Amino acid sequence: MRRKEPTPGRSRDPPVRRSSRLQPEKVGEQVSREPQSFGGSRVTDILSPRESIRAHRKRVEPARDPSPSPPRGPLQSSEEAEAPEDSGQTVLERDTPLLPQPNIEWEVVKDKRARLQVLETSQPRSTKARPQMQRRTTASSQGREENETLALGQLSRAGIAARSKAPTMRKADSQAGAPHKWAKRLPYRFVLCFLLFLLILGFGCWFAWEHGNPGSFLGLVGYKAWKWSSFPKLWNEVEECSSQCSLVLVESIPSTLDYEMLTPHHPSIYQAWMDLLGGANSSVEIAAFYFTLRDSDVHVEDPSSKQGKAVFELLRALPSRGVKLSIAVNSPQFSEYDTDELARHGADVRYVDMKNLTGGILHTKIWVVDRKHIFVGSANMDWRSLTQVKELGAVLYNCSCLARDLHRIFAIYRILGKDGASIPPKWPADLAAESGLTHPLKLQLNGTGGQLYLSSSPPALCSSGRTSDLTAILSTIEDAKDFVYIAVMDYEPQCTFCKPKRFWPVIDDALRTAACDRRVKVRLLISCWKHSHPAMFIFLESLRVLSYEPLRCPIEVKLFVIPSEGEQPPIPYAHVNHNKYMVTDRIAYIGTSNWSEDYFTRTAGVGLVVNQSDASAGTPGQTLRQQLEKVFIRDWDSPYVQPLSKHRECSRK
Template identity: 70%
Template sequence: MRREELARSESRDTPVRRSTRLQQDKVGEQASREPQGSEGSRAADIVTPRESIKASRKQADPDQDWSPSPLPLLGEGEPHEDSKRAVSERDTHLFPFVRLRRLDVPQEEEPSPHQNRAEEVSEPTIESEEVKDKRSRLKVRKTPQRRSPKTRPLAEKATAILQGMVENENLALGKQTRTRVTTRSKTPTSKKASSLESKMTALPTEGTPKKWTKRFLSRSGVCSLLLLPVLGFAGWLLWEHRSPGSFLGLMGYRSWRWSGFLSLRSGTAECSTQCSVVLVESIPITLDYASLNPHHPTIYQAWMDLLAGANSSVEIAAFYFTLRDSDIHIQDPFSKQGKAVFESLRGLPSRGVKLSIAVNSAQISKNEMDELVRHGADVRYVDMKSLTGGVLHTKLWVVDQKHIYIGSANMDWRSLTQVKELGALLYNCSCIARDLHRIFAIYRMLGKEGASIPAAWPAGLAAESSLTHPLELHLNGTGAQLYLSSSPPALCSTGRISDLTAIVSTIEDAKHFVYISVMDYEPQCIFCKPKRFWPVIDDALRSAACDRKVKVHLLISCWQHSRSTMFVFLTSLRILSYEPLHCPIEVKLFVVPSEGEQPPIPYAHVNHNKYMVTDRLAYIGTSNWSEDYFTNTAGVGLVINQSEAAAGASGPTLRQQLEEVFIRDWTSPYVVPLSRRQECAKK
């Protein structure tokens, strides 16, 4: 028994061939059966083969190149236990070789069909390191992978290719370097291992699509990608406008079309060189202004030129439309200019020009509006009384979003021949036209059925010009700063200042003089019940004259519809010029004679101007100066600053022209002192 145990222990320590070991086992069995006397000869027979093997290995050249035989893969059948032991014993002395091991995944770990089949055959990454132990070997192990039955042949093919590559690499490396392949590391650390990894990466996938490609090409994936920008844009709109109602109202706004996006784009480059401005007037036929200077183009001619040159759109906001004399039920020879304007408006849609109108809902007669609608005009009635308690008193034009008109003239045949009016016409000023278009767009939104004033106006209607950020451009070749104002404050979008703020800031900016020409001036709420005192503008004028000694001149209209309370307030201002105050305030009344017309034309023969000019600024508006017009009634104002105009300018600036107009009227024979108010106004 001792010899048998000795033989088995030595056989485990010394590698022998399988056949030799089997022979030893047989000899050991025979020895156990034989008598004790034959023990020495049998032991010699067992020891002799082991010693011969050791002797043969001592004589072998240790530097000789050995080529190990590849072992069968685990998938091809498990080797016998004795074979495993032989391999283990032989690995102790043989040179490095490659062992490939692949483990199958249990059936219950099969991946779902929705997973990426390209990822089911994971690629082993290679990590190399130099070792000094000669008994170290290069091993390629593959961790259990989740593979479907369709991808298993591909995995076996990849494993076989990897086995051959590793064997070739091992022969080239020899005894100098040893590498270890693992699936745990992501970054190769040797060039040869990196090349091996690149070869493995380049293995064909046999048509297995990428996961992201499959999802991208699927219908649900495409719909999701298209829906994400829409949801993001809608979320941004709600965040900007704070109100879902304003967002829904904006969906009907025409400027959200592609052309509208371009038109709402801010910028002043288009206005820097070609913008020009012209003062236009209507002088009643009862005024003899032939000998008075300056003279300016008529509003009638300016309107006709705008309509004749319109190419794409005409947008008009007005208090009412009475361009024909049908409202007075008589044929007046001076109404032909109003009729000509109406015929031009009616013919715009037939020329391919879109006519859009926003008008106050309360109309004396809708005959003209109905006729324009029948010919293709888009008319919106704005119920300002229910929205703010006022009226739509604005008078503005926007033509082709390049030219604009702002002034005191209504869409009335009398405004062209029977009423003294003043306005400004700006040509080729697309930047200011876009800004005025945004004010017009607010009126159009309020003209929709069931419209209401939102808590915050859409960001697409925000002001492009303001008191603190005016548009910088050239007017008639001279540098200028310009901005638009609006009223009431409820209709002012983001960045837009109110008309009242524009007027007060213009007065406070004056250094030497303030000249004002308006039809009505009353520091109270006229249409409130009961009436209340409202001294905002009045205080600004008193402070300018008495504190800063700025010369203040007021030219106020006097006609049969003038209220007696207005003259009391004007008298209180005029008294400040008496001793000992000596505040430089002076008030005069402008009277347009009627020459005893029979029958008299209603609402005619009046100075309807609404402007102010200082030594630095020019303001042209559409509102009378009382609280109602700035808190409830819709209006618009244009402020131009040309105080730093170049001395070598080719002509007078707009501010200078407006100053000349005021001085002409102030010194005309149609001006009377405040004390003669009884002659022109009824009690």
């Protein structure tokens, strides 16, 4: 407040403060007050009409609250009352929002400083302003304390009540806002749950489409082929494998054949099997049509069964040596003596009911030893295949790249050997082929480079990237430039075991096209024995007549006959050329199937395809193709070959 200097000549009486709220008779009252000395100067206190307040108290006595007043705070001075509004109201009074105030008798409080103090109590200022307010409170008149007790008590109670209600109100607001926040979060959680449901539903639909019924899934899990790696990977891990392989062509020559003077000579299948079993360290996996390594199936003691019994003894001893023996065999079998005995000694035997799965049989003949060595050929796990039946196969040593791929074919048989198993529409990625017609393995065979791949049948058992056996045969015939030599037990361009039988000229047409269109020399060496189908010879005759005038297609057909020498009693299913291979001027093919529709569309089989045409000229006599060609020429020119016209005689024996 600015102090106004008194005008000379005028009376120094203090001015009288007017108030419209005072009673009319009070307006005229003027109380003179002598100036006082404060700080060395005389000032007139114009803000504290003490006499007016005392006179008003006598007339208006406000009702007192019987409840005790709360203690005053440090900022609650005797001037915490609000003065009536006037034109001189400060900016702070106009701008500062006020908390709810109690019903105060404003006629009692006439001081502007008290009004400012009420505003400060309602809304606390910063700590810097507190000392100033305390100084103002001290400077005020001590006489107002009694007049303002009631108003201060009411304000104090109102402030405490407001402060006590504030946490409760905030808590209530938070509780009231909780449902509102949940309502905001609810749509997001609902959307996430809905997306998760769609993801699970989509996975279930994909699995039902890709893997058929749950039985196939259980079969994959049982073999541990369904793993995280079955799903697509972000990177491809290339596992190192040996590419320097040793290949040996092996044969079984029946004792009734005199091959001493004929060349070439190859190690026996019996010796190859014994070497593989003797050197096995961790695992032996065998897929076969049946197991009759002992002569117990014919209930006759035959001296020629000695080799089969020796192989059986080594197989039975594998688990005791810590070598895991796994077997996949066709079901049902003619005799289960051998498989039951092996199972009792620790072998894991799976019976594959191919008739129920595809309508065919498991006709595969493969070995995988230590995931490094393999055998593929025509020999069954039969004592006769070692001494009484002419067989041919190939053994590859230290060839883990190809062994790993052959193991995947074996794994499919094992999966199908589970109870209730079925063929899924798509096999897991773990069983995908590592070699095929379009992506063969590039390996070194006996120091000579070559391209190899494995084929399989039927197509339902071919995993991703696997070339079907029929496709491998057709592509080999089509690739030939000079000749195609074929040695199989049965050749029938029909579905032999279908009811009714039907014509199937797929391979037959390929041979006719090669001979008559491209002038490729075609030779067929077919077995003739008492189990040969008569219709087969008619089909063969239809091929041979193409060589007559005027066509002169270079096609020749001969029959291979193994003499029995009149054994008494005769050995069943013996004395037959059981070979299943094909050789051209560029490719060698060794398979396990006979050549009719059933073996390529229903029956399980495997083929080994080797192309070493680029290295043939520089390494004479070293490639598999060259060795196989010599074997065919040896048999074609042997004394055990008869013309096709003699088929009636050999089929009666």
